[in-house]
Amino acid sequence: MHIPKLFQKLYSFYYDGFTKMTVGKTLWIIVFIKLFIMFIVLRIFFFPNYLNTNFNNDQSKSNHVRQELINKSN
Amino acid sequence: MELMDVSLVDWSRAQFAMTAMYHWLFVPLTLGLGVIMSIMESLYVKTGKEEWKKAAKFWMTLFGVNFAIGVATGIILEFEFGTNWSNYSWFVGDIFGAPLAIEAIVAFFMEATFISIMFFGWKKVSKKFHLASTWLTVLGATISALWILVANAWMQYPVGMEFNPDSVRNEMIDFWSILLSPVALNKFFHTVLSAWVLSGLFVMGVSSWYLLKKREVDFALKSIMVASVFGIFSALLLAFTGDGSSYHVAQRQPMKLAxxxxxxxxxxxxxxxxxxxxxxxxxxxxxxxxxxxxxxxxxxxxxxxxxxxxxxxxxxxxxxxxxxxxxxxxVALSFEEKQARGKAAIQSLANYQKAVNAKDTVDAALHKAQLKENYAQFGYGYLDKPEELIPHVPTVFYSFHIMVLLGLYFIALFGLVFFFSYRKKIEQAKWLQWICLWTIPMGYVAGELGWAVAEVGRQPWAIQDVLPLQAAISSISTNSVKITFFLFLVLFSVLLLAEVRIMLKQIKKGPDKVV
Incomplete structure (x- = not known):
């Protein structure tokens, strides 16, 4: 198939699909709000990766976890 | 054990449990309803009858609602791993990371590609191509579940790895033994079948509602027939895999069985x-x-x-x-013997590092060998008293027994509904329609109880015998976990309410208007 024609077909496939949605529109709004809350609000402000935030490289991360594992058994 | 904030472990556990339980409210209907709508579409393609197409499209709409609301709710669990359970995440990174990465790349993109054809392509692609896309969407969702369940099974039965004391990580040495571990395979089939059973109950319940309202009768009768046959098949296989689960638990997690x-x-x-x-x-x-x-x-x-x-x-x-x-x-070791071996393993880890720092290769090799020898009991070194080994017995006991009773009830109900449906008497059996309608929530209850048995039953372990929760947790503030617990509670409750509301609206509209 001719490449530009393929893209044109794909574009019209998705364009028609999205514009003719009924309940789908509400669902997409919910999905976007949910993803925004999860990835922008929760992930950044409430769920920093503990090791990535506090340590710069794998060596310091493994040293920290090793020390934690040793200390927690005492 | 050093003084630690016990409530940090409890709140982190509660948060993880709550997130997982909410996530599991969405997942099973996606897995099971997907198969039912695919069967209906297959019947449409085979017979050419429009009523099957209408049925497939209606259930597909409800599938879409459930899929959209539930999608990505499981990602929160990964956030929690990185923040609350960072020791655990580091400790298992390579093993846990591989299945989750495959899940994200292969299965997610497979779903994302074919789901658009499934929803947008009815008049754009051929019947057979559309049918293939529907089945592939369901297959993608099921493969997603496979990788997550493989990761979970590894925590219950850790195999195919070797602990590296330099990186302090378990490194994968045998991918296939992780993927094909009998616990993983059984868990996958048992879990997916439980989702199929729930979806059979869902379709029978919603269809019964139409019969009670004397609406969409032909559609409802056809849907009930498909759901009851699918349900019997799934529920019997579920019982069979449940038997497999008890066997594996007895071999590998005897405390859970007890x-x-x-x-x-x-x-x-x-x-x-x-x-x-x-x-x-x-x-x-x-x-x-x-x-x-x-x-x-x-x-x-x-x-x-x-x-x-x-x-x-x-x-x-x-x-x-x-x-x-x-x-x-x-001969089984006693708690004290395992505890001594666990402490020896942890001490070997400390000694190994000292030897490495001192560049004493002979001593390092000796301690590494000692660590390897006792590694199977590594986690026992964190436990102070034998009571810590015992999960909360009433929760596990009642969850298990209620789940089994519900499973038997579902088999009987599917059988009864099939019998009435086959004899063309289901339309008159109002009592049975009411039972079907009120059994929908029980399907969800049974699924959640199953997870309670699996997860509460393996306490205190994050990884069976190797890492207990208190060693897996990050050194973070309990308050931050409490705050995010309630944030999630609100977020998930809103999502659930939205799902129920949109779904009820679609059901009330009925297949004619929805389709």
């Missing part, structure tokens, strides 16, 4: 509790108080199910702590 049955003193030819009430006066594994206030037992059945031998010895909680009984691996 808690499931409230079995404190082991016995040969142990009976299965068909119905029982635990004695609330029993406070210790070591007292002589009868653990049951009341029980109805099937003789020798527990031995038969757990060890395929009606006269096999099934260890109770006390035996597992005291050790000394025969297992397939030799």
């Amino acid at each position: 808690a499931m049955e409230g079995l404190y003193e082991g016995k040969t030819g142990a009976g299965l509790i068909a119905f029982g009430i635990l004695n609330s006066h029993k406070k210790s594994y070591n007292d002589s108080i009868n653990p049951y206030a009341f029980k109805v037992e099937i003789p020798k059945m527990l031995s038969l199910l757990a060890y395929k031998d009606p006269n096999a010895f099934v260890p109770g909680i006390k035996n597992i702590i005291d050790g000394g009984y025969q297992t397939h691996n030799g």
Whole structure:
């Protein structure tokens, strides 16, 4: 198939699909709000990766976890 | 054990449990309803009858609602791993990371590609291509579940890895033994089948509502027939894989099995509790108080199910702590012996690092060998007393028994509905329609209870025998976990309400208007 024609077909496939949605529109709004809350609000402000935030490289991360594992058994 | 904030572990556990339980409200309907709508579309393609197309499109709409609301709710669990359970995440990174990465790349993109054809392509692609896309969407969702369940099974039965004391990580040495571990395979089939059963109940319940309202009768009758046949098939296989689960639990997590049955003193030819009430006066594994206030037992059945031998010895909680009984691996170690080995392993880890820092290769090799020798009991080094090994018995016991009773009830219900449907009497059987309608929530309850058995039953372990929760947790503030707990509670509750509201609206509209 001719490449530009393929893209044109794909574009019209998705364009028609999205514009003719009924309940789908509400669902997409919910999905976007949910993803925004999860990835922008929760992930950044409430769920920093503990090791990535506090340590710069794998060596310091493994040293920290090793020390934690040793200390927690005492 | 160093002084630690116990409430941090409890709140982190509660948060993880809440997130996982909410996530599991969405997942099973996606897995099961996907198969039912695919079957209906297959019937449409085979027969050319428009009513099957209408049925497939209607259930597809409800599938879409559930999929959209539920999608990505599981990602929160990964956030929690990185923040609350960072020791665990580091410790298992390579093993846990691989299945999750495959899940994200292969399965997610597979779903994302074909789901658009499924929803947008009815008039754009051929019937067969559309049907293939529908099945591939469902297959993608199921493969997603496979990888997550493989990761979970590894935590229950860690195989295919070797601990590297330099990186302090478990490194994958055998991908196939992780993927094809009998626990992983059984867990996958058992979990997916439970989703299929739930979806059968859902379709029967919603269709019964139409019959009660005397609406969409032909559509409802067809849907009930498909759902009841699908449900019988799924529920019987579910029971079969449940039997497989009990066998694997007996071999690899005997404490979980003992808690499931409230079995404190082991016995040969142990009976299965068909119905029982635990004695609330029993406070210790070591007292002589009868653990049951009341029980109805099937003789020798527990031995038969757990060890395929009606006269096999099934260890109770006390035996597992005291050790000394025969297992397939030799004589069971006592708690004290395992604890000593665990402490030796942790000490070897510390000594190994000291030797490496001192560039003493001989000493390092010696400590590394000692660590390897005792690594199977590594986690016991964090436990102070034997009671810490025991999961909350009432939660596990009642969850297990209610789940099993519900499973048997579902088999009977599917059979009954199929019988009435086959005899063309279902339309008149109002009582059965009401039962079907009110059984929908029970399908969800059974699924959640199943996870409670699997996860509460393996406490105190994050990774069976290797890492308990208190060693897996990050050193973070309890307050931050409390705040995010309530944030999630609100977020998930809103999502759930939105799902129920949109779904009810679509159901009330009925297939004619929705399609």
